[in-house]
Structures are given as structure tokens and as C-alpha cells.
Amino acid sequence: MPEPAYVRIAGEYARRIRAGELPPGMQLPSHTEIAQREGVSDIVVRKALELLLSQGLVRSVRRRGIFVADRPNLVRVSPERQMETAERTFQNESDRDIQVERETEQIPATSELAEALGLSVGELIAHVITRATEDGRPISVSDTYHPVDVADVSGADFLEETISDQLPTAPHAEWLRTPPGDLVKTVHQRFLSANDRIIMISDVSYPRDRYDAFVFRMALK
Structure with missing residues (x-):
């Protein structure tokens, strides 16, 4: 099954958050900035951020934006998980x-x-x-x-x-x-x-x- 763009984008951010490249409290780029950088629509970006929110990796602050969570949890989310290979899924969960x-x-x-x-x-x-x-x-x-x-x-x-x-x-x-x-x-x-x-x-x-x-x-x- 081809990997949807929103799953790929969320996976990349998940890996960077868990690896410490994006530290707790750091603000993510805006929807528009991510869309332009990734060459996708705002809808795709919104789905990617919703997936990160459901994983407990980021938090939304009204009128301010999306921030990396203070204590990211390891959450298994379906059905997005079935759209990735096992290798990519676990690599997105860990830098080990x-x-x-x-x-x-x-x-x-x-x-x-x-x-x-x-x-x-x-x-x-x-x-x-x-x-x-x-x-x-x-x-x-x-x-x-x-x-x-x-x-x-x-x-x-x-x-x-x-x-x-x-x-x-x-x-x-x-x-x-x-x-x-x-x-x-x-x-x-x-x-x-x-x-x-x-x-x-x-x-x-x-x-x-x-x-x-x-x-x-x-x-x-």
C-alpha cells in the first residue's frame, strides 16, 4: 500500500522529535510553511499534525500554533501504522x-x-x-x-x-x-x-x- 503523504510527513516529524532534534516546547512551522516545504496541500498538513497530536508528540496552543510536547509518549496509532513498513514505523518511534x-x-x-x-x-x-x-x-x-x-x-x-x-x-x-x-x-x-x-x-x-x-x-x- 503506497504511503500517504500525511503519514510520511508525520513520521519524519515523529523521528526528529524522538531523536531530540526538535526539543520540547519548540514551535513547529505553520501549516502554510510545511505545505510549501513538502509540496502538499493544507489538508495533508492538517492530517499530519492531527496524527502527531494523537501520538502525544505535539500539543496545540490556540491562536499560537503547534508545539513539541514536554514529555512525548509512545503511542501506537492505526490505521496509519499499516500504511508504513515495519522498518519505517519502528524507526519513527526510536533513534536506536x-x-x-x-x-x-x-x-x-x-x-x-x-x-x-x-x-x-x-x-x-x-x-x-x-x-x-x-x-x-x-x-x-x-x-x-x-x-x-x-x-x-x-x-x-x-x-x-x-x-x-x-x-x-x-x-x-x-x-x-x-x-x-x-x-x-x-x-x-x-x-x-x-x-x-x-x-x-x-x-x-x-x-x-x-x-x-x-x-x-x-x-x-
Whole structure:
């Protein structure tokens, strides 16, 4: 899925804020200045700043402008997160060394996956395991499943996410180095087409204290 301009702009500011290039209390350029610098419309700039606000990275002062927050929080925001690669997402969250590795294989669909994806039991599906580290510390692991004829989520019209604290699967616990009995933050994702066909399923696990908050943005009109 192509990365929207507002996600790219917000990501660049997020990285600079978290790296300390833009210190707390610093005023950001005006909407017009950012629009001219980035070659985008005021609408794109407004969406980018709204995303930074929802992440807790900036604050708005009426009649004065947008300022870098005093204590930026680490907030996971959807669906914008799905418009970035994992590498870019985590690099925007930290100035530390980010490493992402992926394993892709084709496996026969279990009865549960076959029912969810509208396929026959045993039909081959793609299984992608994505693991991420920050300075060598595991920060994320996910299992993604989709039909072999689906390349990415560009064909999805809707995203559903279910967030919960629960015991991780054995592979996720091993990767995150979770002590036995400890919970992790899990996100179950379903990407659906306009006719409600599920084209991709993903289960993501994070250390429970990775994010200060999870925010899901949706269009009401």
C-alpha cells in the first residue's frame, strides 16, 4: 500500500522529535510553511499534525500554533501504522538500531484459517512471520496469513483490530523473552474488502509496556 503523504510527513516529524532534534516546547512551522516545504496541500498538513497530536508528540496552543510536547509518549496509532513498513514505523518511534526480519512460507490452511479466509481446509496459504528488535531487544513479533494470490493489503477497504492483554503463544513468548505466566499486548487484525471478504489476518504481540496507549482512528463520514 503506497504511503500517504500525511503519514510520511508525520513520521519524519515523529523521528526528529524522538531523536531530540526538535526539543520540547519548540514551535513547529505553520501549516502554510510545511505545505510549501513538502509540496502538499493544507489538508495533508492538517492530517499530519492531527496524527502527531494523537501520538502525544505535539500539543496545540490556540491562536499560537503547534508545539513539541514536554514529555512525548509512545503511542501506537492505526490505521496509519499499516500504511508504513515495519522498518519505517519502528524507526519513527526510536533513534536506536532497528532490525526487522521476515520468514515467508506456504502452509496448508487449518480449519479455523480456512473458514476465516473463505478457503478449503488444506489449501495452501501464505504465512509471514515478522520479528523486530530495538538495539537487540525484541519489541514485536507477528504471524500474518493470507491467500497466496494476495500480495499485500492494498485491496483492503476496512481494518478491524482487537487489542487485549493475554498470554502469548509459545513462539511469541520465546521471541519476546516473556517470563512464564506474564501477559503481552496483542493485536488481532482482519483486513477486509468492500464485500467483507477477509483478505489477510495478522496476530501481533508486543511487550506489555511497549506503548503508553493504543489509538484507532476511523472516518465517520
